[in-house]
Amino acid sequence: MPDDQSAILARDAKRLFAGLSSAPAIVLAVSGGPDSIALMWLAARWRRALARGPRLVAVTVDHGLRPEAAREARDVKRLARSLDLPHHTLRWSGPKPGTGLPAAAREARYRLLAQAARKHGATHILTAHTRDDQAETLLMRLLRGSGIAGLSAMARETARDGVWLTRPLLEISKADLIATLKKARIGFADDPTNRDPAFTRPRLRALMPMLAEEGGDARNLARLAARIARANAALEVLVDGAEHYLALKSEDNPRNGFDAAPFAAMPEEIRLRLLKRVIDRTGHEGPAELGKVETLLAAVDEALGKREPKLKQTLAGAVISVGGGRIRIGPAPPRRARSR
Numbered sequence: 001m002p003d004d005q006s007a008i009l010a011r012d013a014k015r016l017f018a019g020l021s022s023a024p025a026i027v028l029a030v031s032g033g034p035d036s037i038a039l040m041w042l043a044a045r046w047r048r049a050l051a052r053g054p055r056l057v058a059v060t061v062d063h064g065l066r067p068e069a070a071r072e073a074r075d076v077k078r079l080a081r082s083l084d085l086p087h088h089t090l091r092w093s094g095p096k097p098g099t100g101l102p103a104a105a106r107e108a109r110y111r112l113l114a115q116a117a118r119k120h121g122a123t124h125i126l127t128a129h130t131r132d133d134q135a136e137t138l139l140m141r142l143l144r145g146s147g148i149a150g151l152s153a154m155a156r157e158t159a160r161d162g163v164w165l166t167r168p169l170l171e172i173s174k175a176d177l178i179a180t181l182k183k184a185r186i187g188f189a190d191d192p193t194n195r196d197p198a199f200t201r202p203r204l205r206a207l208m209p210m211l212a213e214e215g216g217d218a219r220n221l222a223r224l225a226a227r228i229a230r231a232n233a234a235l236e237v238l239v240d241g242a243e244h245y246l247a248l249k250s251e252d253n254p255r256n257g258f259d260a261a262p263f264a265a266m267p268e269e270i271r272l273r274l275l276k277r278v279i280d281r282t283g284h285e286g287p288a289e290l291g292k293v294e295t296l297l298a299a300v301d302e303a304l305g306k307r308e309p310k311l312k313q314t315l316a317g318a319v320i321s322v323g324g325g326r327i328r329i330g331p332a333p334p335r336r337a338r339s340r
């Protein structure tokens with residue numbers, strides 16, 4: 001596709017960063033790979049064109065996992081300096097787990113980025129997730145059998161640790177970013193873990209060209225994620241209404257519970273989301289896994305089908321009980337007290 005090969009023009013980039021010009025400061029998460037180097041370059045160009053705008057601070061996290069990472073961070077610093085941007089390298093110094101390393105590294109990375117945002121008075125952290133990442137995320141979740149919320153993949157903006165995590169390049173292809181860098185004659189690092197078949201994401205990435213041949217290219221997959229996200233947002237509004245109707249947020253709800261009859265009459269998807277919301281709010285061990293909430297709802301339904309419904313179960317640190325025509329969800333006692 002010809003437009004996949006074209007560099008991003010300044011006027012198009014302006015649209016990507018729309019809504020960010022009134023932020024006091026912004027952290028740019030720059031790994032040194034092509035996507036985030038392009039993010040830094042595009043953001044710097046956008047900022048230069050503004051008379052007044054946010055302070056941009058580039059941050060690289062060195063996970064201490066690859067020997068080349070320190071040099072890559074220095075390369076980012078050099079480029080940041082040439083763009084007149086301050087740059088900081090943050091190191092993940094904690095113990096590294098034997099399994100689930102990518103997830104642990106991601107957790108540490110976002111924690112360090114959020115700390116940097118707070119330190120620099122930034123309201124936003126920008127990451128360089130692309131349309132290709134979005135397609136991979138959808139595919140990964142599809143294969144796991146995720147629900148509608150999971151299949152919505154990544155949103156442009158999510159709140160985390162008191163800052164906004166913003167993904168301005170979510171609709172841009174990686175090929176466009178590379179074309180942008182080539183045109184600007186800017187080099188970037190190649191992270192071999194992106195191709196390491198020991199990890200799920202690179203294995204799925206390797207499947208993408210085959211899927212594209214069958215019409216399942218990143219553009220179509222990302223569009224599917226956007227459509228699912230739209231349906232998910234509509235469902236959430238319906239759940240807000242149902243939550244209000246059942247007065248689930250009222251103060252005496254944990255003690256008195258809510259009326260089981262109108263709850264039982266609601267569609268299954270709404271009931272699942274209602275249970276999950278209350279459990280996640282009350283339980284403090286959440287978020288509860290969708291599969292477990294599904295099992296719980298089946299048990300609640302079975303109990304409600306009986307002449308004298310009775311049920312008591314614990315999930316994600318919440319106790320769910322059914323009795324006297326009401327459903328109650330309250331906090332479970334702390335684990336140690338429970339096992340005594």
Ligand SMILES: Nc1ncnc2c1ncn2[C@@H]1O[C@H](COP(=O)(O)OP(=O)(O)OP(=O)(O)O)[C@@H](O)[C@H]1O
Nearest residue numbers: 029030031035036059060061062106126127128129
């Ligand atoms: N070491 C790093 N330092 C700073 N930012 C990083 C680093 N690694 C990743 N990022 C930021 O996160 C974005 C996504 O990176 P990547 O696709 O590698 O993440 P991931 O491990 O798949 O996890 P997730 O997609 O959930 O962030 C990058 O474009 C970049 O903005």
